[in-house]
Amino acid sequence: MSIDTFLILEKIILVVIIIAASMGVAAYSTWAERKVAAVMQDRIGPLRAGPFGLLQPLADGGKLFFKEEIVPDNSTKWLFMLAPAMFIFTSLMTSAIIPWGPDFVINGSEGARTVALQVADINIGILYVFGVVSIGVYGIMLGGWASNNKFSLLSAIRAASQAISYELALGLSLIALLMLTGTLSLRTIVEQQHGFWDGNYFTWNFFKQPLGFIIFLVCSFAELNRAPFDMPESESELNMGYHLEYSSMKLGMFLFAEYINMFISSAVLATLFFGGYNFPWMDQVQAAVPSGIFSLICVGVLMAKVVGFILFFMFVRWTLPRFRFDQLLNLGWTKLIPLALFNMLVTGAVILFFFNKK
């Protein structure tokens, strides 16, 4: 088995860039969240650190690093340490299969070389996302349990039941999409959404699966523990829930991982439903510029969509009040799952009767 050294080098560089970018976006999401909240509540928001408070994330990070590290006496120490690491690890894992841009060609001395802007194109694609999402809840559960605090335990239990309930609807809403695409590979799904208009209809999956998109979006709010579904950490009743006993950078990792999760799931949403890196008139642009620049433009387009989703997540958080927990489970089991099943049925029927390519 020969190993392509350049391939490994290329992938390592890509992984480092993606992780650095995720961290950067997550850091500035905290700043954006405060600014959005401030604007929506008619306040000014962070202002003192740098112009427009742009250095605020650095100041927060520095503060968290130098805080005292407290491990509760009655906690299960190794799990208490492991939980934040696991949470941030699972939140970064999904980024491996997102296609960030189209391939581009480098003309080196040894001939042309095609570089893919995706760490791994695996044929189980979207199922990998499910796998990571389903093990993502362990960080919260273990953190909450290991803290040995009643509030944390309650929050861990809430997180687990919420995650399991909404995973079902999430999966069912995607089945309808997968019936259309006929593949699990995220790369192929993005390539199918090429451009914006294919002569007859929109190519983006959002226009083919509006109901599926809405169900998926609601479920990703629940999976992200974002308001209005932020039951595990509802500060008014559980006092921050699972990260109540955490301090210093361990707390920082929990908070940070949530923003990374938001970034990654915005990228997944954009990839699955909003065309990924595709944009209208991309063929004309491709013909006009060299392939490296074109790839960069595509990455920029995907990032713009991601930022749009992140802002949407924030607008919702500062607009809607929190659900009650029984309402939350009720919505998941008795509304979203039947709706997703209905969507699946309709999609199947339409494909069978109108688009049967036999």
Added chain:
Amino acid sequence: MSLHDIIFWILSLWAIVCAIFVVISRNPVNSVLFLIATFFAISGHYILMNAQFLAIVNIIVYAGAIMVLFLFVIMLMNLNTDTEPQKSRLVHFAALISAGSLLLVVLSAFRKAELTQIPVTDAGDIGLIKVLGKTLFDHYVLPFELSSVLFLAAMVGAMVIGRKEVVEEKSTK
């Protein structure tokens, strides 16, 4: 030794050590965590055999859903060494007999095992989702549908049992 062999041995060692810790750890939460680690090792084996679909489904269903529920129940019951129930002699005796008979079965299975056999590392395309789906819905469509009916029956059964308790609680109040 090729790369496949090395990964195979690492995964096997990982799976066996974690499985042993599932049995011997005193704290049930640790047992559950070691079981999850074992599932990951087994998924690694599936990937070595080019069965990516089975690998990821193993993680989604077992590590991601069933073990979360296990952990959930154990956390709620708050089991630890202080509250460990004292089991009667009869239970100890029954455990000894069943473990002994399992040992017999395992020994008789291992007696004829060939230690020189090379581990299968690449079992072709059967584990890939497209091939697996076609096989399931072409050749095994009846068993597949029957097993889903069985699942449905089990699900309805669980709901009936769950519902009954609620009704009883209300009537006793």
